[in-house]
Amino acid sequence: MSKDDEILRILEDNARVSDKDIATMLDIPVEEVSRIIKSMEEQKIIRKYKTVINWEKFGREKVYAMIDVNIHPERDRGYDSIAERLMRFSEVRNLFLVSGMYDLFVLVEGNNMKEVAGFVAQKLAPLPQVTSTTTHFLLKKYKEDGDILFDREEAERQPISL
Amino acid sequence: MSGIAERVRKVPVSGIRKFFDLVLSMDDVISLGVGEPDFITPWHIREASIYSLERGHTMYTSNYGILELREAISEKVKESYNVEYNPENEVLITVGVSEAFDLAIRAVVNPGDEVLIPEPSYVSYKPCTIFAGGKPVIVETIEENEFKPVVEDIEKKITEKTKALVLSYPNNPTGATLGKGDLEDIADIVREYDLTVISDEIYDRLTYKGEHTCFSSLNGMRENTVYLNGFSKAYAMTGWRVGYAMSSEEIIEAMMKIHQYSMLCAPIMSQKAALEAVTTGDRDVEEMVRQYSRRKKILVKRLREIGLSCFEPDGAFYAFPSIKSTGLSSEEFATRLLEEEKVAVVPGNVFGSSGEGYLRLAYAASHEDINEALNRMERFLTYSHD
Numbered sequence A: 001m002s003k004d005d006e007i008l009r010i011l012e013d014n015a016r017v018s019d020k021d022i023a024t025m026l027d028i029p030v031e032e033v034s035r036i037i038k039s040m041e042e043q044k045i046i047r048k049y050k051t052v053i054n055w056e057k058f059g060r061e062k063v064y065a066m067i068d069v070n071i072h073p074e075r076d077r078g079y080d081s082i083a084e085r086l087m088r089f090s091e092v093r094n095l096f097l098v099s100g101m102y103d104l105f106v107l108v109e110g111n112n113m114k115e116v117a118g119f120v121a122q123k124l125a126p127l128p129q130v131t132s133t134t135t136h137f138l139l140k141k142y143k144e145d146g147d148i149l150f151d152r153e154e155a156e157r158q159p160i161s162l
Numbered sequence B: 001m002s003g004i005a006e007r008v009r010k011v012p013v014s015g016i017r018k019f020f021d022l023v024l025s026m027d028d029v030i031s032l033g034v035g036e037p038d039f040i041t042p043w044h045i046r047e048a049s050i051y052s053l054e055r056g057h058t059m060y061t062s063n064y065g066i067l068e069l070r071e072a073i074s075e076k077v078k079e080s081y082n083v084e085y086n087p088e089n090e091v092l093i094t095v096g097v098s099e100a101f102d103l104a105i106r107a108v109v110n111p112g113d114e115v116l117i118p119e120p121s122y123v124s125y126k127p128c129t130i131f132a133g134g135k136p137v138i139v140e141t142i143e144e145n146e147f148k149p150v151v152e153d154i155e156k157k158i159t160e161k162t163k164a165l166v167l168s169y170p171n172n173p174t175g176a177t178l179g180k181g182d183l184e185d186i187a188d189i190v191r192e193y194d195l196t197v198i199s200d201e202i203y204d205r206l207t208y209k210g211e212h213t214c215f216s217s218l219n220g221m222r223e224n225t226v227y228l229n230g231f232s233k234a235y236a237m238t239g240w241r242v243g244y245a246m247s248s249e250e251i252i253e254a255m256m257k258i259h260q261y262s263m264l265c266a267p268i269m270s271q272k273a274a275l276e277a278v279t280t281g282d283r284d285v286e287e288m289v290r291q292y293s294r295r296k297k298i299l300v301k302r303l304r305e306i307g308l309s310c311f312e313p314d315g316a317f318y319a320f321p322s323i324k325s326t327g328l329s330s331e332e333f334a335t336r337l338l339e340e341e342k343v344a345v346v347p348g349n350v351f352g353s354s355g356e357g358y359l360r361l362a363y364a365a366s367h368e369d370i371n372e373a374l375n376r377m378e379r380f381l382t383y384s385h386d
């Protein structure tokens, strides 16, 4: 595995590991780590550093809906023009073009159900290219982006063993 | 008069018992004292075992263990080390390396036979030898020799009673490894004195520098060696209790006899999980090894930064720093560190008297815990001695 690859894996798992610790882990000078990270930031391989937050635990309930959208593609521009329009809405968290029964998969976030329903009814469905929408409200998140989200009973090791 | 047999009575209970109780009575302890992975067994391995239970695999297996598992292990060992063992009669599935070691000793030692055990080393070898009626003879290893057993030191301890030599590399607690050259030097005296080698290679996959050499892969050593390995460390499967022994048909049959009458077989659900592990667990092992390797570097560097000299461990998941500069004994240091800074480590002397003046710190712990434990140790060092 290349140094670049290793650095990406370390940061993907924990973006707060210091350059100094990464340098120790990989046995290379800290300047080299900083240089590699900077270069990958410039190339936009590293796009940004975020925090995984359990908002529910913080006391803020968000409402999510996954919406399957059928589109009438435009000549020459296919699905891109409608996608570019949709992705600018801050309510839209994820937007994917998919194969199968539907064309676009949209994940919408709102503070309450009314907000999400309003977005679908007023912003999404009336677009001329949109031929149909199917909205699934999210009931519970189990796993998101590779992280298991609900608290489980942790298996405990004995405090000392030989 | 005690009703307990003499040879059992004279073996003390493990030296960490009182530590264990002390840790349990305290809150917020960071423990680098644990001798097992901090990973949970990978899900696909657990799932394979659950699936086998669902299908009703709840019976005894062959005394040797499930044939398919023996075949898979045999294949893997051949692929990794180019040593061939016949899965029919040269492989025995055991309840961990712990049982495998006990069987090996009982199979080869006659009353009064001497067994050479390099120390510091894992704590079971000496008691098991005594329980089997043998006499442990300690070969001390020292930091100056990278905790490798020196051939002359081994040779000095050989008498006409010497039956076996225990090798345990990568080593718990020192992290020492033996290269091919080191092992070849040992093989020479094994040949000369016709010793049986019991080689506990449970940490073979956790080797961070160079390649692990399997002792029985050396020229002529296959017949003299009982090769022991298991699933506990590499696959994070300590609680499953499954391991194996490989050797000549004669030795394996002898070990199987004891196993047959005392254990019958290893639990079937654990054998099913082990089968999944050997056949499809390589990627998990590689990922865990990568993580251990990173943590090791952080731990060793921090130990040196706070002023403790530390031998570079190239295997297992332990660092074994010297605390001789503090003037404290291993026990004093470990007890005070626990009481005053709530960091649990294992005093080196429990692994043999040559471990006095050292501590065993496991880096099978999270990066955060390692950093916090070392910060506390640094503080402790500022006031613990003058």
Ligand SMILES: Cc1ncc(COP(=O)(O)O)c(C=O)c1O
Residues within 6 Å of the ligand: A162, B035, B095, B096, B097, B098, B099, B122, B168, B171, B172, B200, B202, B230, B231, B232, B238, B241, B242, B243
């Ligand atoms: C060197 C060594 N051998 C054997 C064992 C026990 O292994 P198992 O879980 O396979 O019985 C350990 C556990 O700490 C060990 O460190």
